[in-house]
Amino acid sequence: MTAPALIDFEASCLPDYGQSYPIEVALARVDGSSRTWLIRPADAWRFWDWSPEAEALHGISRDLLADEGLPPAQVVAEMRDFAGECHVYADADLDAYWLEVLAHAAGTKPPFSVLYLGEYLLERGYTREQVVSALDAARERLPVEHVARDDASRLALAVKLLMDGETAA
Template identity: 70%
Template sequence: MSCPTLIDFEASCLPEYGQSFPIEVAVARTDGSSRVWLIRPAEAWRYWDWSEEAEQLHRISRDMLETEGVPPPQVLAEMAEFVRGCDVYADADLDQYWLEVLCQGAGAALPFSVRYLGEFLKDRGFTRPQVVAALEEAKRRLPQEHLAREDARRLALVVRLLVESQAS
């Protein structure tokens, strides 16, 4: 099973601290495959806000984005290809917002929508104790937080653990 797919963004700062832009995005399938991109800032974001606190938390600097980042159109194209045919979920509404900001920076249409993970869990009938147990196990296996690559993989693992427990 490779679907659903989970997505997570990291940003230059949280929206309540200013006008933020996406700096990293990761998508992870429940089969364990994943992709991650550092996002080179679009010209339109040149004067948007940057939080030193976010930089320390994510360990991603402006210099890293300039030298290692991928242009927004390329990120969108590769990401859309990776998630093709899958529903995409996130654990926060902000991920949809940052996908929209990424699209605006790339001058592109929204390639897919991001749904709230809680919908999937509810539709599948998972109970709160089941979700908490799966989340605890996923955090034990993948403890690093606030990095898109790890957060997306951990969410995908939560879903896989839940689906596997339902099948047995």
């Protein structure tokens, strides 16, 4: 079985503030490799919401996206290639939503399904204590939050620690 990959998005606003769109996405494999993409906003999103609170959390401005963001179709294609045969997991259902929004803007279907990380952990019999211990250890190594690469990499590291048995029983 191929080891899983973890996905994380950053978005234009916090969910309670309106209709958000994806602005950054990262995929991190359990082997430690990762990729991140800034997403140039699609024309269809021009009237969607942007919040200063979200920008303050992730540190990504509209100008940065305009200058360095990649078109949605390119991001989707590169994500498909990077994920390969990996099953892709997230810790929140919003990540699956933002992948759908991104794929729709690219004029295609999502390149893979986003599965719920909690189900993966439950199926493998990890206890709550093991999961909390692995997440705490991963957070110590990768403490920065609201940066897609770090968030996805922290989850991938926690899964690796669990797979390697490096957590308290």
